[in-house]
Amino acid sequence: MSVLYSGSTLKINLKAIADNYFILKAKAGGREIAAVVKANAYGLGVEKVAPVLKEAGCKLFFVANLDEALELREILPSSDIAVLNGVIKGQGKFFAENNIIPVLNSMEQIDLWSKTFNQKPSMIHVDSGMNRLGIPIDEYEKVINSGKLEKLNVKLILSHLACxxxxxxxxxxxxxxxxxKVAELTPNFKISFANSSGIFLGKDYHFDIVRPGIALYGGNPIPNSLNPMKNVVEITANILQIRNIDSEETVGYGATYILDKGSKIATLPIGYADGYFRVFGNRSYCAINGKKVPVVGRVSMDLITIDITSIKDEINIGDEVEILGANVKLDELVELAETIDYEVLTSLGSRYRRIYTN
Structure with a gap:
């Protein structure tokens, strides 16, 4: 859907993404950075983000599934692309034809890939304690002892931190x-272990390649501490309506907030269909000219209302209000929603007018 006339705008700073790449590379002691760009680059637009990361020096990209990999292959014809979910029956030829690398997560996937595509590059995921995807260490030893590993063109062994x-x-x-132990068993293979937060656990976790995702997009890799990453996302909305309240009134569905006489409220064209969570009603805030104003009433599908009584400057219909940015931090919204920054970014809807800046 082409969005030209939306009253809400999502600004994505591509230079900040590149800067975050270099911040992480320095923190990882110069190790290779493999960018995780699954879920449409965490909701920010893989068609714009991936070329910026490639230009910054990224050679290896991770996505979740084959569909995402095929989309990314159109964007990056020559980069290495790996699929974290691995390969299932019937998909092998599409991996091979498009030079896409499967991360083999089970004995079944290893056997499936070995039968026909063993000379094509692959990766193996060894589960070190997540108990989600990957083969346990004892099964990995069986793969080694059986000679199956020698028959594969393995480019990387990876594991994933749980905490x-x-x-x-x-x-x-x-x-x-x-x-x-994996490194001791197969010392000639490169290893990737650290995700965004893992990079900040120290050099013991870095190995050969690190795999940041959320930190590239401005998410805080060290929660409850100052965010070392540059802010990437800004969301604004233009005021649709301003209303002066002449007597005590309620606002929004369910009449959950009572407005005092003399209050002034503004309505903004953003709601839970745009990824502005319903939980933000009566507990979050926006900013006008750098000053925070509360969200009052429930968040609707398309609209929110804010109390602008405290703003003494002249405010008009069409004026811009900050939803997320310099004065309303991603970390703050995450805390208010009792969620994680991953969910906030990947929930951003398709109705924003998107502006990419450098």
């Missing part, structure tokens, strides 16, 4: 010890 955003969690060290 990297909790630096003191003992699970991190437990997983690290398993990955170290």
């Amino acid at each position: 990297a955003d909790e630096k003191k969690n003992t699970k991190n060290v437990e997983q690290l010890n398993i990955v170290r």
